[in-house]
Amino acid sequence: QQIGVSMSRFDDNFLTVLRNGMEEYAAGLDGVDLQIEDAQDDVARQLDQINNFIASGVDAIIVNAVDTSATEAMSAAAEGAGVPLVYVNREPINVDTLPDNQAFVASNEIESGTLAAFEACKMLRAQGLGNGARGYMLMGQLSNQAAVQRSIDVRDILGTSMCNFITLIDEQTANWSRDEAQDLMTNWLSSGEEFHVVFSNNDEMAIGAIQALKAAGISMDDVVVTGVDATQDALVSMSQGDLDVTVFQDAAGQGSGSIEAAIALVNGEDVDQKVYIPFQLVTPANMADFMSAN
Amino acid sequence: MSDVDISQDGHARPRDTHALGEVILRTEGLTKHYGGVHALEEADFEIRRGEHVAIMGDNGAGKSTFVRQITGVEQRTRGKIWFDGAYVDFEGPLHARHAGIETVFQTLALADHLDVPDNLFLGREKTKWNWLGPFRILDYRAMREDTLKALQKTGVKIPNVRNTIQNMSGGQRQCVAIARTATFHSKLTIMDEPTAALGVQETAQVENIIRTLKDQGEPLILISHNMRQVMDLVDRIVVFRRGRIVANLRKEETDGQDVVAYITGAKTQPAYADAAA
Amino acid sequence: MSDVDISQDGHARPRDTHALGEVILRTEGLTKHYGGVHALEEADFEIRRGEHVAIMGDNGAGKSTFVRQITGVEQRTRGKIWFDGAYVDFEGPLHARHAGIETVFQTLALADHLDVPDNLFLGREKTKWNWLGPFRILDYRAMREDTLKALQKTGVKIPNVRNTIQNMSGGQRQCVAIARTATFHSKLTIMDEPTAALGVQETAQVENIIRTLKDQGEPLILISHNMRQVMDLVDRIVVFRRGRIVANLRKEETDGQDVVAYITGAKTQPAYADAAA
């Protein structure tokens, strides 16, 4: 069986783990052949890849959507050609109207930012800053849905009565990149403002911020830093007492789950059309459980 | 004083004064500096309707610079210009051409990747369906036919006018530039070394074109290093030296030897003595 | 038959045969087509050591094309070339120059954004610390001094040699190109219309340079439209017409009228009758 996979991007840490999970799982199955394409974060390219898969006559298609609001056209293309389609990792916008031979295995992005921000809020309270704390937020690429959503989550948490003691001094984009985050943090430091927390849309930027803070001689005990992804680098950083909070998502599990669903659809078996995989909070307390997970 | 002379500074300059409207172009104190290079200094120049004037001078004397100031290719450092009875300040060569000055520049100003008819009609194409504005249709056939006629006047041989200009020989390029100017009527024609790259026959033909202009009463400024040519064709010779005008000679009152003396600096007209200092 | 004549096709061609090694350059059947344009056809040409030869002909007759084939600027369509006793097939002008051919091209080949000394020494800069290879240090002072000397030979006036070439007048540019060639010794010098843009004095100076070459016994190919100049300077005149050689005239046996007749096609040498058909 030939399965075409369109990943939103190849050079993302988390998605690489997911991709590897798929490949490993498929390698263990007989007669399943994966063809994985890189959509390079371009919705239009992704739609074209799906059409190319259809022209090549694949048996099923798995899509890690660049943007979940672009899934309608993809569902329509696959449905028109009668090819089963599985969305992985990101919940499609047309989740309630998926045709019968389509399904999704995904997490709800709203959880990730919320979990991290809420944990940070609790930690700050515990440090006795309950009557006023200040922070910065590092955002991912603003054209990326996860970045936008995770930033909204943080703002929402800071709007709740429990956490509204935290004020954001500034929020800027560092485009997911450790390097840009490092420079941005240094720029912030040069204004000499006092702050207690750094929210970051992903671990890479969190690590960049930590590197900048350390270079400026700031003790990591004085600042709470949050990330998302629970990458190896992040966990090492956490074990060194630098990173305080991150969020884990079972990438490999999503990968294998999506292939399972695709094969079931090809064989005409009954499948759950919606499979939610929850995010999990990672703190120094439970980090050992995730050390070799992602 | 003629009506075009509205100089206010009252500074006395040597000049002939002419009747109203007889002067087609006059410059006063025309000056151009390039950084530290004083390429043109205080040039007072005048040409009347129907008159053919030659400008001569060493290489680098400022002749082409003078042409570039008149035609608006560059903005002058200072000085005044009157054309056709009005004070003018051309923003660019487009304006000069609209005012009626046709020029063969020393650099020729041809578009290398276009063919001969395209270059000849550049900026004033023959077109159909003019209501289409900038998208009006080119009349290739008419332009090609006119091109062949214009080229024949210059005597040049071009085996295929559809070839791009970059593939033309030096003389062919020059003839295209001359044909372009000769095709359109104008109030003043300027030619900067038009026959420099031309062969014996082609030179003779271009000299014929110039004689035709004379017969039609169209004024001409001719820049040339060719003494025979100048003596044959023009009424008056203006000599540039080191960025300044040093002589203004009627052809009848001079000869080649004399002109060379002015060019080399062996002689200077008394009227321009201070300039040549 | 001379030793450089190793033509195998046995086709009889009109030629003078000379003693071994006396011929510096010979071409046989040199031909160049540009698409459908037959710019050069079957040119058999020869120049001896110490000889000065002029090439004349209408615009577009193929003179510069001939030069471009000899100097390797373009690859010939067919034909053979011998230089300095050996069969040659230059891949580019670099090779031709290394072999000893110095050329003033009609297009001048100057770098617009560099100044005069830079252009004069382009490709053979004076340097220090040569062990640094491509990163060896330029000796600006020595180059500037030599530049001023070389320019004085051409008689041109340039107020500031540090100015970039794009800001030079047409004649100044040409003098820089000539000075470049005259500064370096060579086995053969080629000048394509070297005085076209030059003033009276500068032309005289460049003609002096050419006479000096003659005195030093260096051979020269001179392309020029100036009959007086040609008659003054060279030993022999080769006439091109419509891409073919139509005459090969010793100066003593001809005059201006005669040469013009060959150029225009009024006459053709019997030896070349088939070529001119």
Added chain:
Amino acid sequence: MADQAAHGVGGLKYDHSKRQRPAELNVLIALFLIVAVFELLGFLIMDQSFLFDSAGRFDSIFNEQRLQIIILQVAIVGIIALGVTQVIITGGIDLSSGSIVGATAMIAMSFAQVAEVNGFPNPKGVFMEQGWVDLPVIVPIVVGLLCGLVAGGINGLLVGYTKIPPFIATLGMMVSARGVAKWWTEGQPVSFPTESYAAIGAGMNPVIIFLVLAILFHLVMRYTVYGKHTYAIGSNEAAARMSGINVQRHLVLVYTIAGVLAAVAAIVLSSKNLTAQSGMGVMYELDAIAMAVIGGISLQGGRGSIVGTVIGALIFGVIISGFTFLRLDAFYQEMVKGAIIVGAVVLDQYRQRKAAARA
């Protein structure tokens, strides 16, 4: 004068039959060669034909679906490339087209949203409050084209009147327009278009729009004053100015047209994808330029043609589909794609050089 002789005014022998081949022919040969290579590899590796295998699913000797996707997937960038071609012919460059696509898609799509999705109010509605939903399709189209017009016009004014290098003018626009795209909804995608808007880019419509525009601009570049002046400016801007062409005004027109074409692409793209995203069109400018260059255009200006660009776009499409067909690993795809782009142009150059040019 006999028509035969009407090509020149004498001189050298001129052989009509040996006229130089148009440069586009070389590009076309490159295209066929690439297709042939994929066919060959298909037989060797995949045991299947690239273009001629109908996979039993269609009643044609061609794999029609593949033929369609080959051109469909480059049609939208192709529309941009038509404008970019004109800009490059003037000797300029347009780096902003990808960002203009992003900004235009966002803005146009906001005026093309439905009021209700599945019976609920549209969750992504940008102008829900103002009630600007379910508008006639002409509204988003006009708004979109206006966006392109303004952005392109600014490019043109900058290049024409301030004389700054086009690279910088359009780089500035690239950065700014991307900012506008993100700012418009603060990064949120805009979705759920009306049916009539969705119809614009449905099926093979993008291809039809691309080809119609290509033919139109082919004619314009070849047969109108606009085209002639575009080439003249690229060939020698100083000469064009001295010849009395209003270079500044013309440049404004060229860049404006390029902007409008980018806007057309944006409308088609967002309609085809049923969504608009602030990241849309990233790197499209490079693809569009590459198509034009593969099509034989010179970045120095003065040379190139719309036909060449269309063939260049097809080469792109063939490469993308060919890779999927061969099931090449994504990693190798990129490596090989780079090599093929270079190879196509090397081939073209090599063939052109055989018709040896003057140095």
Added chain:
Amino acid sequence: MADQAAHGVGGLKYDHSKRQRPAELNVLIALFLIVAVFELLGFLIMDQSFLFDSAGRFDSIFNEQRLQIIILQVAIVGIIALGVTQVIITGGIDLSSGSIVGATAMIAMSFAQVAEVNGFPNPKGVFMEQGWVDLPVIVPIVVGLLCGLVAGGINGLLVGYTKIPPFIATLGMMVSARGVAKWWTEGQPVSFPTESYAAIGAGMNPVIIFLVLAILFHLVMRYTVYGKHTYAIGSNEAAARMSGINVQRHLVLVYTIAGVLAAVAAIVLSSKNLTAQSGMGVMYELDAIAMAVIGGISLQGGRGSIVGTVIGALIFGVIISGFTFLRLDAFYQEMVKGAIIVGAVVLDQYRQRKAAARA
């Protein structure tokens, strides 16, 4: 000959005092103007000085931290820009530098990993099996520089010998090298470098490396044959060839140097970040080109200088820091950044044009 007279051989009057200002001066003025604007806005909006406020933390009138970050954040792209400047002076362009950074960083970093992290075997170790860990720092440096050398060399060979447009040659390399970067570890980041490797890009080292290289190449471009020929080729390639410069070999050298400089940037970048990622360096090529162009280079070739590029880089740095200082919204940042880039060049052009040039 008197030294005073040694500037020319007579003719027109020449006034030494009125020599034209070097173009770099205009760029410098633009830099100061931009700084002044930020100072002014700082006083108006933030009630704080941009550069002169030490925030009570340092014993200097300057905000030293800000001065440092201004240059630190552009030092790495600045290193690339030094190579790109040389390429552009030859009339070419280098689109591949960002991708070369990505590929080189991945490969070099793989040879710079530690064996153990926190007592566990390095989870990211690429060459753990081969035991190539804890290698001396010279190994990753040499490997990295070789990567740059090869990639740049290929660019140079393509441009020099096949005569394809540099845009296409380096576009191909851009796509291919990015493919290599992703393929190297199949997209996995490479982390946990040795201490000695980490030291390369620590603290202000990137700035020192940038400035040393800048001075070196300033001297090279100005005082060596290499520099002269680089300018000559860009000014008139045909003339350079006819003058006997080995243009092809020289182009190979120029592009190779650009590749090596990109590799230097990659090593510094990965060291500074303690990680290498396949997406590193994306868009750096555009930033590098923009720095050079803001610094007064002409994309037609033949003009420009290293000094200009360094000032161009500083302008970039000031803009980035200035925005953060003003806490401008990310959306507006991009819009305004585009405008400032354009504005800086418009200003430069305007001042240059006042010293009116020949058309």
